[in-house]
Amino acid sequence: xxxxxxxxxxxxxxxxxxxxxxxxxxxxxxxxxxxxxxxxxxxxxxxxxxxxxxxxxxxxxxxxxxxxxxxxxxxxxxxxxxxxxxxxxxxxxxxxxxxxxxxxxxxxxxxxxx
Numbered sequence: 720x721x722x723x724x725x726x727x728x729x730x731x732x733x734x735x736x737x738x739x740x741x742x743x744x745x746x747x748x749x750x751x752x753x754x755x756x757x758x759x760x761x762x763x764x765x766x767x768x769x770x771x772x773x774x775x776x777x778x779x780x781x782x783x784x785x786x787x788x789x790x791x792x793x794x795x796x797x798x799x800x801x802x803x804x805x806x807x808x809x810x811x812x813x814x815x816x817x818x819x820x821x822x823x824x825x826x827x828x829x830x831x832x833x
Contacts, residue, residue: 727769730830735767735818737777743820749798750815750827758817758825759787765824766791768813770831780824791815791829804833 722740735744750758758764764783768776768790778786796802796812804810811833818826 724774726774727771730769730771730832731814731816732769732828732830735775735826735828737775744818744823744826745820746828747817747819750817751797751799752792752795754817755787755791755795755815755827758827759783761825763824765826767818767826767828768831769828770833775828795829796832802832 722736723738725736732746735742748754755764763780764787765780766778766783766786768778791813794807794809794812796807796814798814802812804812811831813829813831816828816830818828
């Protein structure tokens with residue numbers, strides 16, 4: 720299969736991939752707003768938005784602050800709380816997790832639930 724055509728088929732995500740194929744990243748932990756802010760204070764974070772039936776959307780590293788403010792914060796769910804989708808703008812939320820691979824930039828995967 721052409722890696723550029725690959726889509727997410729289920730959540731939670733078990734393997735991170737891009738248009739070139741699978742990456743070496745692995746899930747480290749679930750994140751809430753506080754943990755994401757701590758990661759960003761330490762340096763830029765790359766956000767990857769995933770939704771079943773679509774390719775992962777990798778946000779450029781230089782847009783992490785704007786992305787956090789405009790896209791992530793309003794729809795970010797806490798990993799430890801029960802979620803009511805009607806309480807989020809647009810009726811969807813993101814569950815966040817940190818992924819790492821060696822010395823690469825920190826990646827925050829945002830899994831869309833709707």
